[in-house]
């Protein structure tokens with residue numbers, strides 16, 4: 001179908017330049033309206049039945065998103081004078097050093113720089129997270145490596161899920177190598193990964209400082225709201241004031257009792273990301289992971305509809321990180337949250353120590369005073385913040401800007417999608 005408002009990468013380059021000059025976001029809405037006008041012509045011309053029309057429009061939307069990703073990647077190459085990046089590319093920096101960008105060979109290769117980055121930047125992660133991030137994606141972590149040392153100095157992950165939805169994650173350059181144009185090349189290589197895969201929707205959570213940079217790359221902030229960081233003391237320091245029990249006909253169970261395929265389906269329904277490599281026995285078996293679900297007590301847990309709410313918790317440098325939290329309603333969100341909070345004890349924290357982590361070494365009484373619970377709440381759900389505030393959580397004052405390539409969120413995270421009332425907390429900024 002000829003759906004494109006602009007027909008080649010030169011035109012996109014022109015539009016992108018215009019976007020750069022006027023900070024306009026017009027390129028993407030132009031294509032979107034064009035697509036809708038073509039879609040509305042379809043029934044008259046082909047006299048389709050409603051079901052096949054839906055399929056037709058669905059594939060048109062998919063095609064449009066593939067085109068967006070590909071053209072954005074090509075246009076970036078033209079506009080910024082970048083060479084097309086393959087699996088291995090070399091480029092000179094302003095400082096004369098030669099660098100290579102390539103996918104990581106193993107989790108261990110990334111770990112040597114990733115964990116110090118997490119600790120120095122205060123990104124508050126678990127040392128177990130890296131394998132989870134890399135393992136849940138079809139793609140790999142891309143590294144930028146000076147040829148003279150062979151030691152990685154930066155990384156980015158083109159996270160590509162089973163259903164070709166994508167997330168830009170872990171975009172970091174070592175401080176001594178910033179400002180040389182390496183981050184720009186790395187980002188380009190990430191976009192190339194998406195283009196090669198034909199990834200349909202690409203999102204990221206931007207720190208405030210980088211929002212304008214991502215806008216120049218074609219990303220548009222979601223109008224539905226920020227991802228807001230909240231924190232709270234451990235219940236051993238400040239007990240829960242509100243008690244939350246499942247309502248009649250519902251029961252609270254350990255997340256390990258929920259079949260992985262139900263978690264995959266529920267996660268997909270809320271985010272639009274199909275992550276069968278994330279919701280696995282391996283993830284549940286991580287020593288730092290626990291979680292709860294509220295289920296229909298009359299029904300076997302075989303259908304997503306029987307899963308009323310669920311959350312998982314992991315360790316992080318400052319204590320415990322909650323997320324995601326999905327729920328049918330506020331009450332069942334509160335039940336799983338309260339249950340998980342009660343399990344976040346100083347003793348449990350010591351049982352799953354992180355690498356090079358002072359908190360893990362501290363006595364339990366210190367942990368009780370120093371440790372914090374952390375969560376990223378999605379304010380696109382108007383009731384989400386209240387659930388956390390009711391249980392004593394407070395805003396930290398750090399927010400992420402959820403952005404989508406071409407201003408195209410997954411339908412699940414768009415206006416009217418399930419996330420709007422069912423997603424209370426995201427998994428984390430790293431993988432959406």
Ligand SMILES: CC(C)(COP(=O)(O)OP(=O)(O)OC[C@H]1O[C@@H](n2cnc3c(N)ncnc32)[C@H](O)[C@@H]1OP(=O)(O)O)[C@@H](O)C(=O)NCCC(=O)NCCS
Pocket residue numbers: 121171172173174177178179180181182183184185205206207209210213216
């Ligand atoms: C973001 C980061 C990876 C960029 O790497 P870099 O090698 O310094 O970037 P470059 O020199 O290639 O510059 C890339 C672009 O970012 C912009 N940029 C870089 N640092 C910036 C800053 N602190 N504030 C605003 N813009 C910045 C540059 O102007 C440039 O824009 P352009 O290519 O459109 O002209 C690096 O600054 C970093 O590691 N920051 C800390 C981690 C972080 O915040 N990551 C992003 C999370 S969303």
